Amino acid sequence: MSEPSESVPGIADLSRRNMLRGIGLTAMIAVPGAGVLSACATGGGSDNSSGQAPANTGSAANPFGVKEDAPLEVVIFKGGLGDSYATDVHEPAYKKKFPKADVKHVATQKIAQTLQPRFASGDVPDVVANSGSDLMDNSALQTEGQLLDLTPLFDAASIDDPSKKVKDTLVPGAYDAGILAGKPFLLKYVYTAYGLWYDKNLFAKNSWTAPKTFDEFKALCDKMKSAGLVPYGYAGSNASYYQYWMILISAAKIGGNQVLVDVDNLADGVWKSDPVLKSAQAWAEIGKLYMDKSHEGLKHTEVQLQQNQGKVGLYPSGSWLENEQKKDTPSSFEYAMTPTPSVTAADKMPFAAIRAAAGEVYFVSAKGKNTAGGLEYLRIMLSKEGAKGFTEKSGNITVVKGATEGLTLSPGNKSVAAAQVAAGDNVVTDNRLEDWYKELEKELRSQTNALMFGRQSAEQFCENMQKKADATKADSSITKQHRDK
The missing domain is CATH 3.40.190.10 (Periplasmic binding protein-like II)
Structure with a gap:
């Protein structure tokens, strides 16, 4: 991986x-x-x-x-x-x-x-x-x-x-x-481009379309659930960051890239801001209705294998996924990526915006x-x-x-290339906290699992993350970094 x-x-x-x-x-x-x-x-x-x-x-x-x-x-x-x-x-x-x-x-x-x-x-x-x-x-x-x-x-x-x-x-x-x-x-x-990955052939077989809004996302998940699939999944054991990327991407789409800049700069109150809260609420609903709680104890390759076997509909990841799974991907499976759906009609960034970094x-x-x-x-x-x-x-x-x-290029990379063309200048910035603040990033993994597997509300997620960010900011022993954009 x-x-x-x-x-x-x-x-x-x-x-x-x-x-x-x-x-x-x-x-x-x-x-x-x-x-x-x-x-x-x-x-x-x-x-x-x-x-x-x-x-x-x-x-x-x-x-x-x-x-x-x-x-x-x-x-x-x-x-x-x-x-x-x-x-x-x-x-x-x-x-x-x-x-x-x-x-x-x-x-x-x-x-x-x-x-x-x-x-x-x-x-x-x-x-x-x-x-x-x-x-x-x-x-x-x-x-x-x-x-x-x-x-x-x-x-x-x-x-x-x-x-x-x-x-x-x-x-x-x-x-x-x-x-x-x-x-x-x-x-x-x-x-690398980040988004939601699926089997293009499976979608074609069932006349499913990649969702552009969260309402379409939930409607598609209902169809997948009726067809016997786990509509959405990620591995909570070692890849919860796959999911927090999605939460942060959605927050950036709602409020613009400045939200992610503020997250990295430990800005006061950013985790409790409206874009982050709305994103957490939207994703918490996906977790509550359309995920398999057993996935919290699985590794990334185990959930990815389930997708290759036609058991999982949508999976959040970066564009390395196709290559990582090539030994386990049947010939009938064709990887494709779609951007994260728009959360609200007033999102500052369009559906086509992707995180590419x-x-x-x-x-x-x-x-x-x-x-x-x-x-x-x-x-x-x-x-x-x-x-x-x-x-x-x-x-x-x-x-x-x-x-x-x-x-x-492989089917997955062709899909990524097409998504990059569609996105144009609408690119969600990467986060630097992964390089800058280890303990904050570890807390984000833990809080993401608690949110997505139903142990806390979006409000609790935002509150807990803000407390950890504030503690990081107040700790004089931690070297602080800064970004302008």
């Missing part, structure tokens, strides 16, 4: 112990005679202990001055995107450029569990795909100096057109999505042994060849402009 970034609050005066707790470390590694902070700062034998990016050499071919025989280690989250894009495309491209270099590949679904002992000792990999439900906290890592500033990468010459900077070859918003504390520490590589975090470790190689690896990823190869292997589109030219 390709999942969104989760984050623990970045804490300005974190000790090494607190930072490692922040990224999920449960067993501390002690170094006799040294403080926990200095133990990591001096560990790992990095040739770049200052955490500063290599200077740009001015060479279009090798702008970061990569040593041709320097080893490179890449750790990849192996979820819905798989890892063949790394093993079959990006790593071979790097190896072709630096044939004397040994490229080590590590694939895991447990990023924090795999890497937390290494960050404790200072023996860190060079490139990390930080994703999944067990990812590390990007904000805390940045606060502790573990992330390399990627400014030299984005200012370097593009592989495809040396007259252009890398950042000028990306779709709008991709560069800004990776900014922490005013600098681009993250590369968000996958351009850069996602899937990649970073270079500031204390890695080959930071120059890490930057070059990401530059290869951001070439058209690297991006096309990623789409072919993962079934997902990247943030690189024009990289899908000449590719045959």
Whole structure:
């Protein structure tokens, strides 16, 4: 599964112990005679202990001055995107450029569990795909100096057109999505659209039409229920964020993107505002009438499999879903995506508006042994060849402009492309709290389940979320972030 970034609050005066707790470390590694902070700062034998990016050499071919025989280690989250894009495309491209270099590949679904002992000792990999439900906290890592500033990468010459900077070859918003504390520490590589997913063939067979309003949504759910399907479902065990995306998207459609900006900026009273309350009320009704309570104990792949088997009608997710389920999707099933329905006739954004954002975090470790190689690896990823190869292997589109030219898109991606065209400039912004405030995001997951599985009202949901947001804002130990749009 390709999942969104989760984050623990970045804490300005974190000790090494607190930072490692922040990224999920449960067993501390002690170094006799040294403080926990200095133990990591001096560990790992990095040739770049200052955490500063290599200077740009001015060479279009090798702008970061990569040593041709320097080893490179890449750790990849192996979820819905798989890892063949790394093993079959990006790593071979790097190896072709630096044939004397040994490229080590590590694939895991447990990023924090795999890497937390290494960050404790200072023996860190060079490139990390930080994703999944067990990812590390990007904000805390940045606060502790573990992330390399990627400014030299984005200012370097593009592989495809040396007259252009890398950042000028990306779709709008991709560069800004990776900014922490005013600098681009993250590369968000996958351009993802979010909405409600269904089987196009099943809909055609039953003469069902994707709903444009919540009234149509409920009428369709009634038809699905009569046909023996669970009309709407998501997995409460590990993917409740799939559903809180829908709640926030609907809130933005009702009140405009400023609602989501205010959520991220911890604005006073935003969770109790009319757009958020109306959205929560609308979705709570869907949960009450049309969901299966047993889904709260299931994992995402289990609910997704039920949809592939014709048991679930509509499912909220991002555009990685089709690729993630390809092994379990029968030939009779054809994925399609529709935007979230309009809640009111007075919504500020039209039905066609979709949430489309850069996602899937990649970073270079500031204390890695080959930071120059890490930057070059990401530059290869951001070439058209690297991006096309990623789409072919993962079934997902990247943030690189024009990289899908000449590719045959899957039914799901064709649906996404059509939705993006229909949306035009009506794009729901992404939320940054997933990267910025881990404990707030965790609370949102819990409150979303309580709302959707009928344990609390929309008013209680809004009240509880506002209390947690207020507590986050008042906690001086949590580094605050800010966005203007």
